[in-house]
Amino acid sequence: MAVLDVNGSSESPVKIPEIKFTKLFIGGSFVDSASGKTFETVDPRTGEAIARVAEGDKEDVDLAVKAARDAFDHGPWPRLSGRARGRIMLKFADLIDEHVEELALLDTIDAGKLFSWGKAVDIPGVAELLRYYAGAADKIHGDTLKMSREFQAYTLREPIGVVGLIIPWNFPSLMFFIKVAPALAAGCTMVVKPAQQTPLSSLYYAHLAKLAGVPDGVINVVTGNGPTAGAAICSHMDVDKVSFTGSTEVGRLIMQAAAMSNLKSVSLELGGKSPLVIFDDADVDKATDLALLGILFNKGEICVAGSRVLVQEGIYDEVAKKLAEKAKRWVVGDPFNPAVNQGPQVDKKQFERILSYIEHGKREGATLLTGGKPCGHKGYYIEPTIFKDVTDNMRIAQEEIFGPVMSLMKFKTIEEAIQRANATRYGLAAGIVTKDIDVANRVSRSIRAGIIWINCYFAFDNDCPYGGYKMSGFGREQGLHALDNYLQTKSVVTPIYNSPWL
Ligand code: ADP
Numbered sequence: 039m040a041v042l043d044v045n046g047s048s049e050s051p052v053k054i055p056e057i058k059f060t061k062l063f064i065g066g067s068f069v070d071s072a073s074g075k076t077f078e079t080v081d082p083r084t085g086e087a088i089a090r091v092a093e094g095d096k097e098d099v100d101l102a103v104k105a106a107r108d109a110f111d112h113g114p115w116p117r118l119s120g121r122a123r124g125r126i127m128l129k130f131a132d133l134i135d136e137h138v139e140e141l142a143l144l145d146t147i148d149a150g151k152l153f154s155w156g157k158a159v160d161i162p163g164v165a166e167l168l169r170y171y172a173g174a175a176d177k178i179h180g181d182t183l184k185m186s187r188e189f190q191a192y193t194l195r196e197p198i199g200v201v202g203l204i205i206p207w208n209f210p211s212l213m214f215f216i217k218v219a220p221a222l223a224a225g226c227t228m229v230v231k232p233a234q235q236t237p238l239s240s241l242y243y244a245h246l247a248k249l250a251g252v253p254d255g256v257i258n259v260v261t262g263n264g265p266t267a268g269a270a271i272c273s274h275m276d277v278d279k280v281s282f283t284g285s286t287e288v289g290r291l292i293m294q295a296a297a298m299s300n301l302k303s304v305s306l307e308l309g310g311k312s313p314l315v316i317f318d319d320a321d322v323d324k325a326t327d328l329a330l331l332g333i334l335f336n337k338g339e340i341c342v343a344g345s346r347v348l349v350q351e352g353i354y355d356e357v358a359k360k361l362a363e364k365a366k367r368w369v370v371g372d373p374f375n376p377a378v379n380q381g382p383q384v385d386k387k388q389f390e391r392i393l394s395y396i397e398h399g400k401r402e403g404a405t406l407l408t409g410g411k412p413c414g415h416k417g418y419y420i421e422p423t424i425f426k427d428v429t430d431n432m433r434i435a436q437e438e439i440f441g442p443v444m445s446l447m448k449f450k451t452i453e454e455a456i457q458r459a460n461a462t463r464y465g466l467a468a469g470i471v472t473k474d475i476d477v478a479n480r481v482s483r484s485i486r487a488g489i490i491w492i493n494c495y496f497a498f499d500n501d502c503p504y505g506g507y508k509m510s511g512f513g514r515e516q517g518l519h520a521l522d523n524y525l526q527t528k529s530v531v532t533p534i535y536n537s538p539w540l
Pocket of ligand 1: 204269
């Protein structure tokens with residue numbers, strides 16, 4: 039495969055500016071951590087430190103929750119009209135549009151994401167996401183109930199309170215707003231913990247929120263580690279809800295912490311091992327483009343990656359050959375270079391984890407069709423990797439790798455495709471490639487997953503909910519469904535005039 043500038047940032051076409059925001063954001067101010075501790079955030083292109091960021095822990099979380107609690111119990115945000123909240127959110131979105139380049143740069147140096155994609159899609163996309171929920175903020179209403187006896191009732195949909203939002207590192211901006219935007223629209227106040235690998239853009243967003251007029255204490259950002267700062271949020275008695283995106287293992291810990299503290303409600307968006315099922319009648323060229331995109335987009339660091347590609351036997355060999363050819367043309371390199379398709383994995387830990395899965399694949403007897411090695415001498419680059427002849431029991435077919443590693447599998451019948459697509463504990467997404475509408479309908483209804491893409495992949499939209507079946511979690515994000523995560527329903531009942539209950 040083509041490899042560009044993977045040996046360091048010296049030739050990078052973009053100059054890295056000084057990082058402006060590195061402290062915790064609590065009660066509307068940037069502050070040091072109570073302990074004074076900081077941690078390094080690292081550029082995955084080189085493995086070198088970008089900046090030191092305040093390391094929040096339990097004491098800082100306590101202060102952030104107190105600020106959020108005060109803002110919820112006594113501050114204006116939950117009491118503003120939806121329209122007024124929406125107007126502030128629109129201002130916030132406009133400010134993001136004014137800083138697209140700077141924000142995209144932060145996610146590139148922190149997460150290794152493609153700079154051109156960040157500028158064109160990711161960052162403008164989060165401004166649009168905010169606008170979507172700004173428009174929803176004044177359309178939150180309950181029902182009027184005609185009761186069976188002499189009463190009438192209505193329901194109120196009220197903000198759930200102080201929410202803890204735990205963000206993963208793979209889409210630092212998008213995941214921030216997928217949670218923050220509906221929580222703001224609902225009238226909640228929040229403590230956000232970005233992933234320790236990617237804290238920089240979250241702090242920048244906190245600054246823009248303040249400029250937009252979001253009242254102090256509504257958005258607090260505590261940077262730090264999961265088992266310390268993250269765990270303190272999840273077990274806090276004054277946090278009413280936690281929304282988490284990340285690994286299934288940590289999702290389990292979060293539910294435990296919620297259960298052992300105040301029984302806060304939890305929504306979880308966890309791992310996946312999503313199948314892309316390609317039938318014999320597919321256009322092989324289009325299907326292989328889709329399959330490659332499904333696993334290589336964002337270097338495979340996406341929970342809905344199409345990591346298991348099931349191909350019907352009639353076109354299996356042709357698909358394998360085309361995939362290998364196309365993977366060789368996929369360009370790995372410095373994510374600032376616009377000719378590059380794939381930057382470095384987020385950090386050393388993920389890099390080593392992916393390489394160890396590749397070794398498992400080889401040991402378990404899968405055939406390495408292409409890739410399989412790191413690229414360059416510096417940073418965390420990995421070749422696009424395809425294994426063929428993968429069987430359901432292999433670890434590379436069962437466990438989430440979260441990297442550019444595809445498992446190609448052969449099937450004969452539609453029944454077998456359905457059974458094997460479901461042969462995983464996960465259920466986040468699936469893709470189907472066929473020209474036959476009956477096959478598409480039957481398979482889409484039979485796969486247990488939260489979103490199904492027919493003849494497309496990653497077709498996300500602000501208005502289209504997604505989330506997990508099975509061990510991929512529960513609760514839906516995006517769309518109006520996401521508001522449910524941040525609202526609770528109150529029923530108000532009164533007797534009707536002349537009722538015998540009066
Ligand atoms: P990954 O395994 O992909 O790095 P994690 O699930 O570990 O993802 O992390 C996702 C987010 O969860 C990060 O913000 C991380 O700091 C946080 N986190 C990790 N462990 C815990 C924990 N025990 N409690 C709360 N948050 C945690």
